[in-house]
Amino acid sequence: GPDADWQAMLDSGRLPPCSLVQLDGQKHRDHRQVTNDWFKPAAVKTRQPRIDELADLFVERMRELGGRCDFAKDIAQPFTLRVIMDIYGVPEEDEPLMMDLTQGIFGANDPEFLGDATDPGARVMGSVMQFIQYFNEITQDRRACPADDLASVIANGTIDGEPMGDVERLWYYIIVATAGHDTTSFALAGGMERFCAHPDQLWALRDEPELLPNATDEVIRYTTPVRHFLRWAAHDQVLNGVEVPAGGRVLLSYPSANRDETVFQDPDAFDVRRPDADKLI
Numbered sequence: 001g002p003d004a005d006w007q008a009m010l011d012s013g014r015l016p017p018c019s020l021v022q023l024d025g026q027k028h029r030d031h032r033q034v035t036n037d038w039f040k041p042a043a044v045k046t047r048q049p050r051i052d053e054l055a056d057l058f059v060e061r062m063r064e065l066g067g068r069c070d071f072a073k074d075i076a077q078p079f080t081l082r083v084i085m086d087i088y089g090v091p092e093e094d095e096p097l098m099m100d101l102t103q104g105i106f107g108a109n110d111p112e113f114l115g116d117a118t119d120p121g122a123r124v125m126g127s128v129m130q131f132i133q134y135f136n137e138i139t140q141d142r143r144a145c146p147a148d149d150l151a152s153v154i155a156n157g158t159i160d161g162e163p164m165g166d167v168e169r170l171w172y173y174i175i176v177a178t179a180g181h182d183t184t185s186f187a188l189a190g191g192m193e194r195f196c197a198h199p200d201q202l203w204a205l206r207d208e209p210e211l212l213p214n215a216t217d218e219v220i221r222y223t224t225p226v227r228h229f230l231r232w233a234a235h236d237q238v239l240n241g242v243e244v245p246a247g248g249r250v251l252l253s254y255p256s257a258n259r260d261e262t263v264f265q266d267p268d269a270f271d272v273r274r275p276d277a278d279k280l281i
Contacts, residue, residue, distance in 0.1 A: 014125055015132075018167045019175035021229070031168060034157035035176070038087075038150055047087065054082050072189035077181075080188065084180040089142075089149025097134070101127045102178045128174065135173040150176065183225035190223030194270045201272050215272035221280035222270050224255045257281040 009016060016022075023031055037043055058079040062069060069075065077099065085095055104127030135151075142155035154172050157164050164172070195202040205215050229252045237244045244250060259267040264276050271277075 015128065015167065017171060019171035021175060022171075023168075024232075030159050031164070031172065034159070034164070034172070035150060035153055038153060050086060051083055054079065054086065058082075071192050072185070076185040076188040076192070080181040080184040083184075084177070087150050088177065088180075089147055089151040090138075090177075094134075097130075098177055101131055101134075102182060104130075105174070105178055131174045131177070132170050135170055135177075138173070139169065186225040187220050187223045190225075191219035194219070194222060198270055201270060205272055211272050214274065214277050217277040217280055218270065218272055218274050221258045221264075221274075221277055224258050224281075226254055228253050228255075254281050 006016075020028060020032055058075050062075055065074060078095070081095055081099055082092070085092070085098060090098060104123050138151050139155040142149075142152040146152040146156060151173070154164075154169060154176075157169070157172070163169075195205075201215075205211055231250050231252060233244045233246055233248045233250055235246045258264075258280050261267050263279050264274070
């Protein structure tokens with residue numbers, strides 16, 4: 001956001017964000033390494049039976065809805081939330097709270113989520129403070145009784161042999177709890193919309209299930225759940241004839257990158273057989 005917004009937050013005494021999104025360089029790499037092994041293919045594979053079980057549960061829920069539903073709200077959001085919270089070790093009864101707090105951070109000024117939000121800044125901060133209270137309790141519990149879950153990894157995570165700082169640890173919880181399911185539910189819902197608009201693509205996937213890995217890349221490319229990031233150039237650079245000075249702000253526009261005509265053939269088309277789908281950003 002604008003420098004003025006950041007300064008106003010600091011002046012107000014509010015807790016500044018310090019998640020993987022805000023960290024750079026070696027500090028970012030060190031913190032990412034704390035949970036990196038949990039998201040590698042081998043680790044995910046060990047949890048695949050449980051993920052499949054949850055997927056079957058929500059397919060059955062779709063059947064029970066009688067042929068009509070709001071797929072984003074009824075299926076994509078609760079399914080992906082259930083998966084990430086299961087990995088996290090958060091009990092199912094706390095999932096509505098996690099969804100509310102996630103929307104309080106990502107949709108604080110979005111009337112679709114929260115109605116007339118007259119003070120979105122206060123809504124964000126209120127959600128952050130509730131997250132802090134919740135995950136402080138999680139930390140105390142997992143340090144006393146570690147479990148086979150991601151919360152235990154974060155609670156007991158170390159950097160250079162020392163425990164993570166309180167602020168970094170709390171924001172670690174927050175970014176995984178929020179972005180961990182929000183992006184996936186966006187891709188699922190957006191992918192379903194594309195399949196409904198182009199049923200030939202759905203039939204191709206039904207008839208050739210081996211297309212699924214490539215189709216997954218294509219869904220992510222086409223929907224691009226993460227829209228943009230802002231970074232600062234580490235050194236002077238010239239990109240496509242544009243001079244970027246060291247310290248200059250650089251907007252990383254992922255929808256634009258995933259429609260780059262120099263990378264993708266017919267980039268605006270949705271195609272589960274796309275030969276270059278794995279070049280997505």
